[in-house]
Amino acid sequence: MLLAVLSTALIAGCAVDATAPARTAERFHAALAAHQEDAACALLSQQTAEKLPDPGQTCADALRELKLGAAGPITSARVWGDDAQVRLAGDTVFLHRYSGGWRVTAASCRPRGDRPYDCGVEN
Amino acid sequence: MKQKIKENGLSLAFLVMFLLTLAGQAIAGTALFNDQQLVNGGEPVSLLKYVTSSDFAVDVAENWQSEYLQFFLFITMTIWLVQKGSPESKKPEEAGTGSDEEQLVGPYARPDSPAWAKVGGIRLSLYSNSLGLxxxxxxxxxxxxxxxxxxxxxxxxxxLDLRDPVSWGTYVTSPEFWNRSLQNWQSELLAVLSMVALSIYLRQRGSPESKPVGAPHAWTGVEG
Structure with a gap:
């Protein structure tokens, strides 16, 4: 029983593949760089996509206004459970795993020491 | 069969209660987790996904470790430390690991003693401390x-809070880890203290964890 708990913990905590969230983060920034804001919006989590626009704006309008642009290559990707953090040369992106795959919950994030990142796009 | 169940009733009852409460924890934990998912914009998870998650594992393990710590300390500390009047303690003059004759080991072993109690060396040493170990x-x-x-x-x-993850080394020195550990330890230690001290003055008729109802408060190591 104890070994089962330990194995579960190890599986849940460590043996995870960071490729999928890294690819989503890459596609998100590639869409922004190509000015395909609608495609980028489709990669946002529902909560983030809903919160992002001001009244009268679409999600794509809001992303366009933020001028996020290209973020460069991926430098690291870390996954814990259903959450991930992908660092690119020019941005840090947070993602959550849904039944339909990984979605961006926060982007355009700047570190603030041990306080939460300050993100231009967040839920 | 009936006789077997009767002879092992205490273990069986606790095994059934353990499994029922673990199942209850899994069901309540899934509901709580899913409630939190609503706040975080996540999706509800199945019972199976929850019981294989690190959230369930940490909640189970943090309680288990404290229970086994409690019994480890109780088993080993009662070798040397006594409490006058408590049925959980030996008499003050009996403190220590006891002689081979008292412990029925080596040449003093009975024909029906466990095999490793009859031999010497590392096997006897291991078996003599196997419960605590x-x-x-x-x-x-x-x-x-x-x-x-x-x-x-x-x-x-x-x-989820948009903060950097930490390493295992940082985690085991974090307030989160020690708060989880210490909150369990303090309750286990209080439970042992209560059992040792209250059983000096209070009685539970028929329970081997209590002294006989009429036993004087000063009697130590007497179970009824």
Whole structure:
């Protein structure tokens, strides 16, 4: 029983593949760089996509206004459970795993020491 | 069959209660987790997904480690430390590991003594301390499991809060890890203290954990 708990913990905590969230983060920034804001919006989590626009704006309008642009290559990707953090040369992106795959919950994030990142796009 | 059940009733009753409460914890934990998912914009998870998550594992392991620590300490400390008047304690003059004759080992072993009680050397030494060793080992493994599951669960929460995840080394020195550990330890130690001290003055008729109802308060190591 104890070994089962330990194995579960190890599986849940460590043996995870960071490729999928890294690819989503890459596609998100590639869409922004190509000015395909609608495609980028489709990669946002529902909560983030809903919160992002001001009244009268679409999600794509809001992303366009933020001028996020290209973020460069991926430098690291870390996954814990259903959450991930992908660092690119020019941005840090947070993602959550849904039944339909990984979605961006926060982007355009700047570190603030041990306080939460300050993100231009967040839920 | 009926006789077997009667002879093992105490273990069986606790095994059934353990399994029922573990199942209850899994069901309540899934509901709580899913309630939190609503706040975080996540999707509800199945019972199976929850019981294989680090959130469930850390909650289970943190309680297990403290229980096994409690029994490890109780088993080993009562070798030398006594409490006058408590049925949980030996008499003050009996403190210590006892003679081979008292312990029925080596040349004093009975024909029906366990095999390793009849031999000497490392096997006798191991068997003489096997209860404490196993309790101590399960404590260490459970605490390790708590730390491994804990760092996974903690990091998942940190990512949700848009914070950097931490390493295992940072986690095991974090307030989160020690708060989880110490809140369990203090309650276990209080439970042992209550059992040792209250049983000096209070009685539970028929329970081997109590002195006989009429036994004087000063009697030590007498179980009824």
């Amino acid at each position: 196993v309790m101590g080992l399960v404590f260490v493994l459970s605490w390790l499991a708590q730390s491994v599951a804990g760092v996974a669960s903690y990091n998942s929460e940190r990512l």
